[in-house]
Amino acid sequence: MQPNTDRTAPDPEPTAGDAAEAEAQAQAQTPAARVPQQSGGDTPASAPAPAPASARPRVTLRSDLRAGVLDGAVALVITAAIFVLLYARIRSRASSTATVMPFMADDPGGFWMYFLSQAFGWSALLWAWVTVVLGLLLSGPRPAWLPMSVPRLERLHRTTSLNTISLIAAHALLFAAELINHDTDAWYAAAWTAFVESFVPGGYASGTGRIAIPIGQAALYLAIPLGLLFYIRHRIGPTTWRVLHRFVIAVYILSVWHTLLYGTNVWYDGWFRTSIWLLQLPIAALFLLRLLRPARRSQRLTAPSAHPGSQAGWTLRLTGRILAGATLAILLAVLATGRDGGRAEPPADTSSTHNHD
Numbered sequence: 445m446q447p448n449t450d451r452t453a454p455d456p457e458p459t460a461g462d463a464a465e466a467e468a469q470a471q472a473q474t475p476a477a478r479v480p481q482q483s484g485g486d487t488p489a490s491a492p493a494p495a496p497a498s499a500r501p502r503v504t505l506r507s508d509l510r511a512g513v514l515d516g517a518v519a520l521v522i523t524a525a526i527f528v529l530l531y532a533r534i535r536s537r538a539s540s541t542a543t544v545m546p547f548m549a550d551d552p553g554g555f556w557m558y559f560l561s562q563a564f565g566w567s568a569l570l571w572a573w574v575t576v577v578l579g580l581l582l583s584g585p586r587p588a589w590l591p592m593s594v595p596r597l598e599r600l601h602r603t604t605s606l607n608t609i610s611l612i613a614a615h616a617l618l619f620a621a622e623l624i625n626h627d628t629d630a631w632y633a634a635a636w637t638a639f640v641e642s643f644v645p646g647g648y649a650s651g652t653g654r655i656a657i658p659i660g661q662a663a664l665y666l667a668i669p670l671g672l673l674f675y676i677r678h679r680i681g682p683t684t685w686r687v688l689h690r691f692v693i694a695v696y697i698l699s700v701w702h703t704l705l706y707g708t709n710v711w712y713d714g715w716f717r718t719s720i721w722l723l724q725l726p727i728a729a730l731f732l733l734r735l736l737r738p739a740r741r742s743q744r745l746t747a748p749s750a751h752p753g754s755q756a757g758w759t760l761r762l763t764g765r766i767l768a769g770a771t772l773a774i775l776l777a778v779l780a781t782g783r784d785g786g787r788a789e790p791p792a793d794t795s796s797t798h799n800h801d
């Protein structure tokens with residue numbers, strides 16, 4: 445790891461990125477090296493010394509993909525459960541998707557890929573939520589009651605992040621597959637149209653999707669580099685990585701915006717839509733705390749006189765804290781008033797409201 449020159453004093457605890465190195469160090473210790481320490485440090489003179497830093501295995505994309513299999517499997521089980529629920533609600537016409545697009549409720553079996561895409565959308569959002577919460581716990585003040593060590597927390601943050609990207613990709617791919625399924629053109633023309641509509645910004649040209657789909661695409665296209673840069677941080681430098689990684693919060697904001705704008709299950713005013721807003725409260729609170737009490741001392745907002753020559757940086761930090769406070773206030777106002785941007789409840793006869801606009 446390159447020396448961290450931006451610290452003015454030792455941090456109380458390791459922060460994001462540091463624990464990966466510590467974890468690599470722990471992994472590098474052979475069982476033979478560990479046993480004597482556990483039995484009271486009675487180390488024989490011939491015991492192997494801990495591996496030098498250069499010999500320690502680095503956390504790689506491959507090792508994290510392997511480590512992420514378990515939470516990936518949990519994500520798939522949850523996606524399957526959401527799919528069953530969405531499908532049952534469509535069949536019984538209790539789902540607001542059936543209200544927005546009644547033709548789907550007339551033939552639920554014909555649109556199963558669409559409902560599976562929705563289910564992946566929800567698990568992607570849930571995994572993104574967990575990833576952001578874990579990230580904020582690592583970079584802000586960490587509650588003492590957390591049952592996990594820093595390296596484990598950090599590894600979980602990385603694996604949920606990788607799985608979030610896969611879940612978003614599955615969500616978008618299934619949407620594309622659904623478009624192909626209902627396209628009567630030749631397969632190659634249908635595949636091209638579906639690709640353009642699902643993955644090319646501006647390619648989807650009707651209704652709310654003209655805005656909502658590019659927002660989802662922006663989230664996906666930002667998530668890939670911002671999530672994966674970690675694995676080449678030794679090339680770009682830990683400071684560059686850390687600065688770029690901060691923008692990953694934009695991925696989450698875009699994801700929530702896309703969902704609230706386009707999700708037909710949260711199309712109308714109601715408790716479910718309000719719950720999605722409610723779920724943003726802990727994120728906003730943790731984000732504000734992370735800015736007010738960052739784990740890294742160098743990121744604290746001290747008096748402007750302590751930052752001679754970097755007035756712009758100080759102003760930026762102050763603006764960030766004010767914006768985070770304002771976001772929290774807006775969320776509280778939305779929850780208190782119930783005005784969460786949902787469409788008005790549909791009329792009893794919905795046969796004419798079948799446009800996903």
Ligand code: HEM
Pocket residue numbers: 541562563564565566568569572612615616619641642643657659660661662663664699700702703706707708709710
């Ligand atoms: C290429 C990128 C994306 C495409 C093409 C896409 C496409 C869509 C479409 C067509 C819908 C409407 C489905 C409905 O009727 O409800 C939708 C909804 C949704 N999307 Fe995306 N999306 C993308 C990215 C994302 C991302 C990044 C997330 C979150 C991490 C996400 C999560 C959701 C959720 C939760 C819903 C609501 C589903 C429902 O109401 O049941 N999407 N998306």
